[in-house]
Amino acid sequence: MPDALMLPGLFGLCYFAFAALALSVERHWRDLVDPRRGPPRRTVFRLRLAALLCLAAALSVAVRHDGTGFGILLWALALSAGALAVAATVTWRTRSVRG
Template identity: 40%
Template sequence: MSWPLLAAAIALYLAWGCAALAMDRHWKALVGSAARHPVRRLRWLAAALAALAAGLCLWRDGAAFGLLLWSGLLCVSVWMVVLTLAWRDRRP
């Protein structure tokens, strides 16, 4: 595995994590309801990380396979975030 592919996978995982934290339910589960909720910043960060991952995939493999690779990583990373949220959402 090359470093651009690993960096793209991590960036997409973080992007979906930021997108999930932009929702009230996940934000309150993580930090509580008293904290300020930076929805707009989290959404911009998620978009920037997804664009960075797309750029890394396109740079690594070109337009045709890079987009296919990016969309595959997109699907895998969203499932990893879903599984992380399902595992970490166990509250007493």
């Protein structure tokens, strides 16, 4: 993978992983997708599987680019960054839905 794509790829994968996890939480699903009912069981399973795959892919990107030590450290910190970005997005979208 070209160098320039490594960081956006890593943070993007972490962001998508946590976005999937956030949608599998009933409160955020009701706020953002369907206010009448929570996420179906099957959707929750698929979202979590997608999140897991994204996280694994992110780890592989980081380790392949930066080596084991730096890769794991970068991945672990990128997780927090991705989760914070998702939390900010959820707040922003929910706020605009609620008016």
